[in-house]
Amino acid sequence: MVYESRFKPRIYLSQSPSKCSIVLNNVFKKHNDQNIFNGVNLTAHSGKICAILGETNSGKSMLLSCLVGGDKIDKGHIWVLGGKPRTKSSKTLTKYTGYMPQEFCLYKTMTVLELFAYFGNLYNINYKFILWRISYYKDIFTLPPINSTIQKLSFSEKRMISFIIAVFHRPRLVVLDEPTIGLDVLKKNQIWRYLYHVITTWKPTVVVATNNIEEAFLATKIAYLKNGKIIFEREVEELLRTNPKQSIDLIVEDLYTSKNSWINSNQSETPRNKKLSICKKINPRSNIWKFKTIIIQNMKFLTSNIWYVILGNNINNVKTRKCSNS
Numbered sequence: 001m002v003y004e005s006r007f008k009p010r011i012y013l014s015q016s017p018s019k020c021s022i023v024l025n026n027v028f029k030k031h032n033d034q035n036i037f038n039g040v041n042l043t044a045h046s047g048k049i050c051a052i053l054g055e056t057n058s059g060k061s062m063l064l065s066c067l068v069g070g071d072k073i074d075k076g077h078i079w080v081l082g083g084k085p086r087t088k089s090s091k092t093l094t095k096y097t098g099y100m101p102q103e104f105c106l107y108k109t110m111t112v113l114e115l116f117a118y119f120g121n122l123y124n125i126n127y128k129f130i131l132w133r134i135s136y137y138k139d140i141f142t143l144p145p146i147n148s149t150i151q152k153l154s155f156s157e158k159r160m161i162s163f164i165i166a167v168f169h170r171p172r173l174v175v176l177d178e179p180t181i182g183l184d185v186l187k188k189n190q191i192w193r194y195l196y197h198v199i200t201t202w203k204p205t206v207v208v209a210t211n212n213i214e215e216a217f218l219a220t221k222i223a224y225l226k227n228g229k230i231i232f233e234r235e236v237e238e239l240l241r242t243n244p245k246q247s248i249d250l251i252v253e254d255l256y257t258s259k260n261s262w263i264n265s266n267q268s269e270t271p272r273n274k275k276l277s278i279c280k281k282i283n284p285r286s287n288i289w290k291f292k293t294i295i296i297q298n299m300k301f302l303t304s305n306i307w308y309v310i311l312g313n314n315i316n317n318v319k320t321r322k323c324s325n326s
Helices: 060-067 088-096 112-122 127-140 155-167 185-200 236-242 248-257 290-304 306-310
Strands: 002-004 011-013 020-031 034-045 049-053 075-080 097-100 173-177 205-210 221-226 229-235
Touching (some): 020 060, 020 205, 034 049, 034 221, 060 075, 060 205, 088 097, 097 155, 112 127, 185 205, 229 236, 229 248
Parallel strands (some): 049 205, 097 173, 173 205
Antiparallel strands (some): 020 034, 020 075, 221 229
């Protein structure tokens, strides 16, 4: 065992990757003087789909953002893939995490092919393998032509592209914020069938935020977020086995209102002497390869304004982009 003493409660790191990829322990956060999290406790495992179920504005998106390091918590501990988000060591987690937010974070002027090539280079994937991946996903999903510009795509097409980008590099952690919102039944089924496929093949940890009860029951585990806390955290098979004759709506309602002992015994604060099984730390790697991504991305903007370069005009107003270190 490798012992990590910087965090309380004490956390033990195993030498080999553990099935417990995410641990949230007594997490608190305020936003605009409003309590968002009031002691959130949660675990997620590799090869499993954890659905964060909650109403609109319950803090689901904020929770996912904290997992990937987009937002900072005020109190408590978050451990993701052997690293703590928003720290120097967590910069190496970018390669191992795929994140699909609700908002579109796509470069509108790029084509579908250019976008996949950009993110492929960001994850240091060979161009021939990028083309193979695109062909592979075209056989699974309903995708637009690869020469289509992102800004001309429909809402559902953009959502599908966002989803594929999140899983394109086969990450160890897949974080999806309302991935099927606004999609038709066919595209929803395509996404969930693929999620079932990946958890049985390369076995990532999948975290899905949703306000749809029926969709939450497609996952392997449900964590119900309400009033800033995880009210219950249960395996779907256990819920259906315990309540075989109840509708899923009544199951969730009964779990929320009931005070039975099986509502989630893990809601109490983790004892200090409890050992949390965490993945091993990820070793840092060189950032030199990122320069290739920067050049490729900015080349499109420079070539589109080629007369600025040829005639020697002032190119200060030409927008370029940079590659994030986080």
